[in-house]
Amino acid sequence: MSELKKIATRDGFGEEILKLGLENPEILIVDADIGKSCKTGAFRKELSAEYHDDKNQYVNVGIAEQNAAGVAAGLATCGKIPFVVTYAVFGSLRMCEMIRQQICYPNLNVKIACSHGGVTPANDGASHQAIEDMGVLRTIPNMTVVMPADYNSAKKLTKAAAETYGPMYLRFTRDAVPQIYDENVEFVIGKAHQIQDGKDVAIIANGDTVRLAVEAAKVLEEKGISARVLDMHTIKPLDVEAVTACVNDIGKIITVEDHNILNGLGSAVCEVAAELGKGIVKRIGIQDQFGQSAPYERLLEINGVTVEEIVKTAEEMQK
Amino acid sequence: MREVSVKELKNTATQMRMKVVDMIYKAQSGHPGGSLSAADFVTACYFKYMNIDPKNPRWEDRDRMVLSKGHVCPIQYACLATLGYFPESELDTLRKEGSMLQGHPSMNKCPGIDISTGSLGQGLACAAGMALAGKMDKKDYKVFCVVGDGESQEGEIWEAANTAHKYELDNLIVFVDFNNLQIDGTCDQVMPNGDLGEKFKSFGWEVMEIDGHDMEEICATLDKCYASKNGKPKCIYAHTIKGKGVSYMENSCAWHGVAPNKEERDQAMEELTAQLV
Structure with a gap:
């Protein structure tokens, strides 16, 4: 890719x-x-x-x-x-x-x-x-x-x-x-697209952060941590079934988004987990603060929206 | 367009006023003042000019009516019920749970409502969109829109006025219900509008200033609008009296959004009955 x-x-x-x-x-x-x-x-x-x-x-x-x-x-x-x-x-x-x-x-x-x-x-x-x-x-x-x-x-x-x-x-x-998908991949509005399956942690991302999730999963694999990666392109209606499966199958979820951690993808996933009464969700995203003029990658970095942060979070969740 | 005499339209407008007062009395909630000020031209549109089919409310070639000042929907409900869009008994359900007659018009609940409104300043843009679709599809339907003088303080009205001018929407006919009253006082006190007719003119519209309660003048002006295919959207700047037809409601801010009690309702009915000719 x-x-x-x-x-x-x-x-x-x-x-x-x-x-x-x-x-x-x-x-x-x-x-x-x-x-x-x-x-x-x-x-x-x-x-x-x-x-x-x-x-x-x-x-x-x-x-x-x-x-x-x-x-x-x-x-x-x-x-x-x-x-x-x-x-x-x-x-x-x-x-x-x-x-x-x-x-x-x-x-x-x-x-x-x-x-x-x-x-x-x-x-x-x-x-x-x-x-x-x-x-x-x-x-x-x-x-x-x-x-x-x-x-x-x-x-x-x-x-x-x-x-x-x-x-x-x-x-x-x-x-x-970066391009992630070839032109033959199909998407259904309201249905998460699973990029890879895994058993130790679920990384649910959308938009321009899906590439970070994919890269983080590779790094994690080298460290012996297996990650399920979901592209949650639709945050409403949320694919509750896919999130529920992450909670039930894995129980450890990281959300990643180029959006405030309040009320976006991370919040939507937390809502499902909270109602199920189990699982743990860590949100990676914009830290409820305004941005500034700076390079795009740098703005993500300032907010901890990076491959390293996803990897670190996933590792901590394994302890 | 239907053959209806001015006298007949005057009586119909009075009957619509009676239905307005009665439904707001039964609901003990609603906006009588503006409903009564807009009653004459809305009646003229529905009972003479609009090409509509109550049995097929979403007929694609129909004329459209947008109440940008959505709170005056009782006058529209009265017209729609009388024309047979729904049984007149529905008027008794105004503002009640489960009713098709919401406090502000809902297009998916009430047949004959062409767009949901209620938040002021937004209807003219929608009406412009409908008129633009008519131009795109080379259809000859008209779009009527009722805009309040108070709500003309909203900026979106003027954004929409620009759009109507740019796209030469001469199939769009707007009534500005100039009763000079809004909730907190006269428009001049709250936020002076200046000359709204001149404003629309400067936005490239064809403007006609009328007495909004003179049925003869309303019809003559609408005839003029129908004949004028000059690419200019039409603004009928209508001088009106808030609460028109009910003495104690006329020119009173207090009757913007208040329901009459039993005695007030009876007095209104008596006064309106006397106005039938």
């Missing part, structure tokens, strides 16, 4: 949404002026009325995210499948109440597809780093919350999102991340 070039998951989204839009005229992009960096440029070029008299699948409402959510809701009531595209901070927090009232409450088929998830907009600083988005949106009824781990899974999950009715939040990375 190390031979493959790194690629941002927003690129996977951009390529797949163009393909889907060409196949299905009801699929729309609703941009809010940052289409270029959210990779909707090709879609605009191929499917916008600006360039083609017979195409009309592209809308740009300008720097007006709240309105973008409302316009998308109105479009969805007329049978359209709008993908509202912006950065994760704005697509979750700026639009939050519009998502709740106009999209989730009426259960409309609107997808919020956001680049710049987690600390991947590294140099932009704290204002652009989305560390609360998935947690905030998972508390809204009817909402599905997804973060793919790499380029191919981003494509697969974008396609699955378009084919699944209902409000959905898709979170992509700005930065390039």
Whole structure:
């Protein structure tokens, strides 16, 4: 896998949404002026009325995210499948109440597809780093919350999102991340993808941290610790069955996420374990603190979101 | 569009007002003031202009109605029940557990509601989305939207106004219910809106200023909107009186969200009955 070039998951989204839009005229992009960096440029070029008299699948409402959510809701009531595209901070927090009232409450088929998830907009600083988005949106009824781990899974999950009715939040990375999956791997929204089985510790990760989980599992194997690795791309609806199996089969779980440790993947897994009344969960993620302008890898390191930290935690859990 | 006389529409609007007062009385909860100020133009839309089918509420070619000021839904419920979207007996369940008639309109509970609203400032963007879908699909339905003067203090209204202008949504007809009252006082006291008509005009809209209780003028203005295919979204800036038709509710902030008691309800019914022509 190390031979493959790194690629941002927003690129996977951009390529797949163009393909889907060409196949299905009801699929729309609703941009809010940052289409270029959210990779909707090709879609605009191929499917916008600006360039083609017979195409009309592209809308740009300008720097007006709240309105973008409302316009998308109105479009969805007329049978359209709008993908509202912006950065994760704005697509979750700026639009939050519009998502709740106009999209989730009426259960409309609107997808919020956001680049710049987690600390991947590294140099932009704290204002652009989305560390609360998935947690905030998972508390809204009817909402599905997804973060793919790499380029191919981003494509697969974008396609699955378009084919699944209902409000959905898709979170992509700005930065390039290693490729984990080949194009034949299948993903089901709401079902964890098991990368490898193991018996001593379960590492449950999502998004850009899945690669860290995979690497940590290799290091652990050399140390004689066998790890089950799950890509929990969907944190809502959470694959409770898969988490329950980790609790019952192994009992020692590490969660890893590029998100605040509060209310994201780690919290969701803890909820399951706590209700089962057994197992121990250690959360690795953003330590409830704002970021700063710094390299992406460095921001993860500051928060202990590293292969070394996962390995150390797994070793300690064996004692 | 149906052939209905102005006189008939006036009477219908009065009957809708009676249903509004009665349902809010029975619920002992709800928003009479704004429901009564919007009653005349909402009645004109539903009983004369809107191309709708109560037996097929989600018919894709229908005209749409968005109450951006969702709390005035009693007037919409009265119209929908009278048109046969659901039995009139449902009006007695307003705001009660299990009712299709929620305190603020829910599209998945009540047939005939085109989008759920209730959080102010959000409806116009949705209406713009519906109008845009109509343009994309080359359909000729209209989208009506009722916007409060108070809620025009929300920024999203103006974001949506931009969108409607950019996409030349001349199939979008907005009533600004200019009754100059909001919960904490007059709009001028709480947050002066300036001239909302001029504001919409500066956003590229075609604006028509009317007496929002003059049925003849309402119809003449809607006729004008239907005839005008100039690419400009339409704003009907309607001067209205909050609580219109019930003397003690008129121009009173106190009746924004308060239900009448038995005597008040009876007096309102008496006054409204006398207004039938």
